[in-house]
Amino acid sequence: MAEKIKYLSIIDKFNQMLNKFNQIEKNPRDYGTGMLLYPSEVHLIESIGKNPGINVTELAKIHGISKAAISQKLQKLEEKELIQRFKDNCNEKAVLLKLKIKGEVAFKGHENFHSTMDAVLIRKINDLPSEYMETFERLIDEINMYADSFLFS
Numbered sequence: 460m461a462e463k464i465k466y467l468s469i470i471d472k473f474n475q476m477l478n479k480f481n482q483i484e485k486n487p488r489d490y491g492t493g494m495l496l497y498p499s500e501v502h503l504i505e506s507i508g509k510n511p512g513i514n515v516t517e518l519a520k521i522h523g524i525s526k527a528a529i530s531q532k533l534q535k536l537e538e539k540e541l542i543q544r545f546k547d548n549c550n551e552k553a554v555l556l557k558l559k560i561k562g563e564v565a566f567k568g569h570e571n572f573h574s575t576m577d578a579v580l581i582r583k584i585n586d587l588p589s590e591y592m593e594t595f596e597r598l599i600d601e602i603n604m605y606a607d608s609f610l611f612s
């Protein structure tokens with residue numbers, strides 16, 4: 460029984476951590492543009508910034524959502540003057556995407572946010588003995604595969 464309580468305690472702590480990161484992901488932030496952007500918006504900006512000229516179909520595939528849902532989100536980003544759609548010279552049907560100046564600012568601001576946030580985690584992980592790091596990485600991989608079994612089954 461004590462063993463089961465120990466495991467339940469670990470699972471509770473893990474769930475608390477997930478809930479905190481989920482809350483972080485729900486809160487809009489200003490990434491230097493003077494406007495609040497939701498994580499779903501800034502992650503689209505990130506994908507476009509890393510892949511200038513990406514088309515809507517590829518963007519939908521990266522984010523695992525429909526082209527219709529992506530188009531709605533892109534419309535909002537266009538209205539905020541963060542992105543620009545343009546036609547492919549080789550394929551009249553293809554709509555390509557690039558960042559506008561405000562989009563570039565948000566993209567760089569988001570990168571800075573992550574480099575600051577990630578630096579703390581990197582320091583903490585680097586403080587672990589190497590055998591703990593390997594175990595930790597293996598555990599994360601196992602948890603990811605476990606989550607995938609619910610998402611993709």
